[in-house]
Amino acid sequence: MQPLTNRSKIVVKKEMSLYERIYLPAIFSGMMITMSHFFKKKPTIQYPEQTRPFSAVYRGQHVLKRDDNGAERCTACGLCAVACPAEAITMVAAERKRGEEKLYREEKYAAVYEINMLRCIFCGDCEDACPKEAIFLTDRKVDSEVKRNLFTYGKDILVEGVEKDKRVDVSKRQTPEVLEFKKHKEFEHNR
Amino acid sequence: MPKVTIDGHSIEVPDGTTILQAARMIVDQPGYEGENIAPPTMCYHSKLKTSGGYCRSCIVKVSKGSEKDPRPMPKLVASCRTTVMDGMEVQNTTSPEVLEARRGVVEFLLINHPLDCPICDQAGECHLQDLGYENGGVKTRYDFSRRTFDKIDIGPYIKLHMTRCIMCFRCIKAADQLTDNRYQGMLFRGDASEISTYIEKAIDNDFSGNVIDVCPVGALTDRTFRFKSRVWFTKPMNAHRSCTKCSGKVALWEKGNEILRVTARKDKWGEPEEFICNECRFEKKHINDWVIEGPRHIDPHSVISLNHYENVLAKMKLEVGKQQKQLAGKK
Numbered sequence A: 001m002q003p004l005t006n007r008s009k010i011v012v013k014k015e016m017s018l019y020e021r022i023y024l025p026a027i028f029s030g031m032m033i034t035m036s037h038f039f040k041k042k043p044t045i046q047y048p049e050q051t052r053p054f055s056a057v058y059r060g061q062h063v064l065k066r067d068d069n070g071a072e073r074c075t076a077c078g079l080c081a082v083a084c085p086a087e088a089i090t091m092v093a094a095e096r097k098r099g100e101e102k103l104y105r106e107e108k109y110a111a112v113y114e115i116n117m118l119r120c121i122f123c124g125d126c127e128d129a130c131p132k133e134a135i136f137l138t139d140r141k142v143d144s145e146v147k148r149n150l151f152t153y154g155k156d157i158l159v160e161g162v163e164k165d166k167r168v169d170v171s172k173r174q175t176p177e178v179l180e181f182k183k184h185k186e187f188e189h190n191r
Numbered sequence B: 001m002p003k004v005t006i007d008g009h010s011i012e013v014p015d016g017t018t019i020l021q022a023a024r025m026i027v028d029q030p031g032y033e034g035e036n037i038a039p040p041t042m043c044y045h046s047k048l049k050t051s052g053g054y055c056r057s058c059i060v061k062v063s064k065g066s067e068k069d070p071r072p073m074p075k076l077v078a079s080c081r082t083t084v085m086d087g088m089e090v091q092n093t094t095s096p097e098v099l100e101a102r103r104g105v106v107e108f109l110l111i112n113h114p115l116d117c118p119i120c121d122q123a124g125e126c127h128l129q130d131l132g133y134e135n136g137g138v139k140t141r142y143d144f145s146r147r148t149f150d151k152i153d154i155g156p157y158i159k160l161h162m163t164r165c166i167m168c169f170r171c172i173k174a175a176d177q178l179t180d181n182r183y184q185g186m187l188f189r190g191d192a193s194e195i196s197t198y199i200e201k202a203i204d205n206d207f208s209g210n211v212i213d214v215c216p217v218g219a220l221t222d223r224t225f226r227f228k229s230r231v232w233f234t235k236p237m238n239a240h241r242s243c244t245k246c247s248g249k250v251a252l253w254e255k256g257n258e259i260l261r262v263t264a265r266k267d268k269w270g271e272p273e274e275f276i277c278n279e280c281r282f283e284k285k286h287i288n289d290w291v292i293e294g295p296r297h298i299d300p301h302s303v304i305s306l307n308h309y310e311n312v313l314a315k316m317k318l319e320v321g322k323q324q325k326q327l328a329g330k331k
Helices: A018-023 A025-038 A079-082 A125-128 A177-183 A185-190 B019-028 B096-110 B127-137 B170-176 B210-214 B277-285 B310-330
Strands: A062-064 A089-095 A109-115 A135-137 B001-008 B009-012 B059-064 B088-091 B156-158 B182-187 B194-197 B221-222 B233-242 B247-257 B257-265 B291-295
Touching: A025 B127, A079 A089, A079 A125, A089 A177, A109 B096, A125 A135, B001 B019, B009 B019, B019 B088, B096 B127, B170 B210, B210 B221
Parallel strands: B001 B088
Antiparallel strands: A062 A135, A089 A109, B001 B009, B059 B088, B156 B221, B182 B194, B233 B247, B233 B291, B247 B257
16 A cells, blocks of 8 residues: 555564563663653742743733723724724723713713623733723733633723722733834824 | 827817816717726815815816917916817826825825725725825825814714714705705804814705715714624615605615615715605615615725625626637637
């Protein structure tokens, strides 16, 4: 029969030599390989006690930012949803009522904002598309769940807290070069 | 029949045709689809009399006045207000002078326009967005604060955002010519001018809703559609119903089975084919009110074409057709 690859070996049943028949040299040489690894540097770490440092450009769970006064920056313009290649983002907009100026920055806001974390491919296009600097990807990991519907993250998970200690740091995504670039006048409406 | 040449394309047109209409006639001919010959318009509207001449975005260069007097016109002219002469030669996009001037016009139109496209319901089908994208510069040079207005309530159906207005007068002409009682007009002059209704009176005429369709920007928008959805997440469908007041032929903008918005059917120049009444526009939002004819054609350059598959199919058909032609040629 024609072999499928040229890597196949034809098995021949031949008599073993004395050295092979003793077995012990083969066992010892195998043990030596195992023992030598005791003294080498371990490639594994004790997760979750130890964690590896994240890459500076790691893209994990999203955050919806608030501005300095604690108002939500997102204005439900839909550009993230249209930029999303996985179609993971959905939103419902609503009009800000009188007295809600401290909650929402603009006249329109996202009443519902959902990201399906199972669909999301963490490409960061939503962050690029955002004209209001509202959505960022952070170095937080998306937790595992046991039910699929729990992966649809709503505003309760995505929006950061108002208090100082509950704010999510996005300085890694806002490097000095990025901030310098955003000082240009055409980005004034974002500030 | 005067003969006019625009960007190297000639056409014979009836007497009294403007350069802009002649340019549109050229594009309307078979084989000219997608040609960038017609100048952009913000204030001119073919179905509104005496419209045009305000925004200057349709300016063109007349490099040869006519057969009898071949001297070029001394300045750039507004193509919507200049009638053609026999033998006239016009440059639109082929003249760098026109492009430069048009960039200036866009900059002036945008001086007081707020950058609130993320909030504005018109975004995605806004003529000023298109104009700015195609002809505008990237940066603004304006240093001062933009003008603001007190909010004026003009009724339960129409929302007026004066900050977004570019003073094209289209809505005033529409209100003048479609309705018998004019309630709407321009107040004040120059920089301080604004669109208003007399004594903030609600416009309740049956055809007043058409000011939404003629508005090239987001200054007049549908209150029943306010913040419901971005236009590119909705699906435009042709539909009709028997209406005693208007033709009943409309475009529905659906999301799922829900009708979010009803507008007039707009042609490729963004102008309503037929004006529709307020009852059709604002009150018939149930799927059973309408007889649906089918999906509307969407311009592939429009953001609305995202998430719609019509254009993919159309493109594939074109490709297959081309390949078949090539194969037939080889044989």
